[in-house]
Amino acid sequence: MSAGLVVSNLSAGYGDVSVLADVSLSAEVGLITAVIGSNGAGKTTLLRSLSGLLKPRQGSIRIGEAELSGAKALDFVNAGIAHVPEGRRLFAGMTVEDNLLMGAFARAAAPAELRQDIDRIYAMFPKLAERRRQDAVSMSGGEQQMCAIGRGLMSRPRVLMIDELSLGLSPVAVDFLVEALKTISGDGVGIVVVEQDVAVALDLAQHVVVMDRGRVSKAGSSSEIAEDRAIRAAYLGVD
Numbered sequence: 001m002s003a004g005l006v007v008s009n010l011s012a013g014y015g016d017v018s019v020l021a022d023v024s025l026s027a028e029v030g031l032i033t034a035v036i037g038s039n040g041a042g043k044t045t046l047l048r049s050l051s052g053l054l055k056p057r058q059g060s061i062r063i064g065e066a067e068l069s070g071a072k073a074l075d076f077v078n079a080g081i082a083h084v085p086e087g088r089r090l091f092a093g094m095t096v097e098d099n100l101l102m103g104a105f106a107r108a109a110a111p112a113e114l115r116q117d118i119d120r121i122y123a124m125f126p127k128l129a130e131r132r133r134q135d136a137v138s139m140s141g142g143e144q145q146m147c148a149i150g151r152g153l154m155s156r157p158r159v160l161m162i163d164e165l166s167l168g169l170s171p172v173a174v175d176f177l178v179e180a181l182k183t184i185s186g187d188g189v190g191i192v193v194v195e196q197d198v199a200v201a202l203d204l205a206q207h208v209v210v211m212d213r214g215r216v217s218k219a220g221s222s223s224e225i226a227e228d229r230a231i232r233a234a235y236l237g238v239d
């Protein structure tokens, strides 16, 4: 059995509105999975369901042996799922370091262990080390994304999910984040990234899931998706 995240036949929505229908996908530990699809396709709703913020109507969400569908958000964190939300949602009025520490809220970790984890994040993102005493939301978008990813890593996740990695960030910041995520994945963390820039998604991920109106319309290796004519026409503007 996979130690990663396995989602089967998931349906979810808001009130009377159905958004996700019959979504199945898996995210292996140590691999990067990109979720692409147009605005309103249900990508954010999917990540909210996979982090326990939205209760699914149907289907299964498993990580390792644990069934999480219907569980609380805290259970998802404890099971090894970390969620970096769209817009990053850092805590304003708190320093970079305190934001990172917030990511460890569910862990019963000794201070020395937390220090080690924070130092590892500073080694990966030296900009955060320079700004550790600064209000987190005073930083650039790219630096805030580093902080949000670092906060996610502080829960020591098996699977890290990021909603809109590159949105609004400079190309230089995006390149840096892409390399960092490849390193994090190489360390054995599964990564699910929602990414509106398909070229970035194809560079970053080994596996790509395409969503359309709440369903998975296509899934495959990034080279398969990169060669798909319909995808090229719709998302890359080439035919």
Ligand SMILES: Nc1ncnc2c1ncn2[C@@H]1O[C@H](COP(=O)(O)OP(=O)(O)O)[C@@H](O)[C@H]1O
Pocket (backbone or CB within 6 Å): 014, 017, 019, 037, 038, 039, 040, 041, 042, 043, 044, 045, 046
């Ligand atoms: N809180 C909400 N209440 C009702 N409908 C919502 C809510 N959030 C999103 N939706 C609807 O769900 C659909 C999918 O939205 P979303 O998951 O945000 O898509 P994406 O992230 O792919 O742009 C859209 O039609 C959107 O209007």
Ligand SMILES: [Mg+2]
Pocket (backbone or CB within 6 Å): 043, 044, 045, 086, 163
């Ligand atoms: Mg979204």
